[in-house]
Amino acid sequence: MTERRLCGSLRPGDSGTAVTCYGWVHHRRDHGGLTFVDLRDHSGVVQVVINAEAAPPLREVAQRVRLEFVLRVRGSVRPRPAGSENPQLPTGAVELVAEEAEVLAAAETPPFVIGDPRPVDEQVRLRYRYLDLRRERLQRNLRARHRFLMALRAEADRLGFVEVETPTLVPSTPEGARDFLVPSRLIPGTAWALPQSPQLYKQLCMVGGLDRYMQIARCWRDEDLRADRQFEFTQLDVEMAFVDEEDVFAALEQLIGAAWGAAFGRALPRPWPRISYREALERYGSDKPDTRFGHELVTVTDVFAATGLRVFADAVAAGGAVRALRIPAGERPTRRELDGPWREAAVTHGAAGLAYLWRWADGWEGPIARHLSATELAGLGQRTGAEAGDCVCLTAGPAAVAGAALGAVRLLAARELGWIDGEVEHFLWVTEFPMFEPEPSGGVRPLHHPFTQVHADDWGKLESDPLAVRSRAYDIVCNGVEMGSGSIRITRPEQQGAIFRALGMTEAEAQSKFGFLLSAFRHGAPPHGGFAAGIDRLVMVGLREPSIREVIAFPKTQTGADPMTGAPTAVTADQLREVGLALRPEVTAVRAAAADAGAGG
């Protein structure tokens, strides 16, 4: 009687026992009369030996198998002959002497070798994702992700959270991201949306007396894809009644900390630092600062209040800012780099350009040096702390632009100059986000969402200076990546009404869009707040992967396609008719052209 053993589990202590292993052919070494087959399953690889004395059917299998064939091998474990142990393998001290082997499945030559760690074109990986999944990287990542999710659920349960599943067919709301629409068959001319988040439902759970809600929730947003954005993504969604910021922070630190330890084996020091939105912009030029390194920005607007340098003077006169970043001597970028990628980083983020100066023992050098007065240069040196050999980069413009541009330069500098310790993670809370942001067409819109509670001190500015109103919204940021956001919510109808008015929404509009929520809030709504954390991004950072595609089993390309299934696919006229839709003529033409191109190529 033999039992299944995982390939990677065999050890010298198993010597003499009969076992059966199942797995894929990882490698094959044929010495003529002697054949080695490395058999792989998720646990690892074991060397199977088939020699000339083996039964003919067994030798036939040894002859026939190729990479990625699926085998069942029965045999006995024995220590390898002295001198032939392989210390690189956990199973390297033993081998499995085959007594019987069965090919359970043959395999075509794979497009890439599973055991070869060299990078493969991402499109090829996605087309053969089921093969890519066999490789070590995705096995490790998906199993770590699993442990992360398991730990989150266990910890949430321990803290008294109840997981509630909310609908995935929900009403469309025009605010925020673009919705994915799902046409209704029974009510032609109407459509569902896939939820961008379970926001409204989880708040209704609060009203429903589920005072600690959580969900590992799938969400959808039809926006352009990025390294850290897919159409569909997974959130740790949390909502808590009778809490303030500190309760939410404590719960999230506990949940993510537990999952981090379980999945990545690393502890996250608590409590996580807090920084206000305003301070983050001031010190880092970003509302998602990478705090793994210092090199903070310095505001030097006042130094150049009366400068003769036109670009600075104009910025100051317009109420803007001049920001500075000191690059220590020894790691100074070259002029070519400054005028190239560094300037490009600043310009991409809206700046007119990137100014720079070198400080020497006997003065300053650089394209703008001669336009600056001795007082200004002295002030710059004093404020930035620049010493001989240092370089100082400067941006000028509207405060938001100058900061964002130099913040981008700071990140580029960090990458180029090796400021980042890749072995650490710096979690922090960014607090006191503004309630509103300006809308291009005039007016304001919510920065977070319209159910966010207003900072207690700022209600008075709601009408007079809405853009100055702070909210009780907060983000989790780690290593310069936004990991999620949340807020303490509004639950009092009159406060909610005031926000809707500030947004320029009429009573009727508010009623038609959110009537059910407003109604719920009139039936005894507990004060509450919560958070939504991006699981994909958390796991990505935890595994030090550069993209969330590396922690998602079946991701899509940047154009939102799936090279494996061919999705999205054309729909038939019948399908459309059933849901009451028709394609516009120009769309039909584009589809036909695409079909031709596909057939021709």
Place this chain on the structure above:
RNA sequence: GGCCCCGUGGUGUAGCUGGCCCAACACGCCACCCUGUCAAGGUGGAGAUCGGCGGUUCGAAUCCGCUCGGGGUCGCCA
């Protein structure tokens, strides 16, 4: 919608200041040899017209234009 990078046999690359390239190297693949290898080894072999279309040229993988695809990024992402 904008900007940047990339596209050569199954995979990863070289070639890309035009002709020596009907394309080279490594891995993989096929055949044969080989009883201790584990990036096995040896011998031999198959496999790409250089993403697609059009242009410049006596001549293009190499230059130009358009286009498709992949990646990064700005906008966008309450």
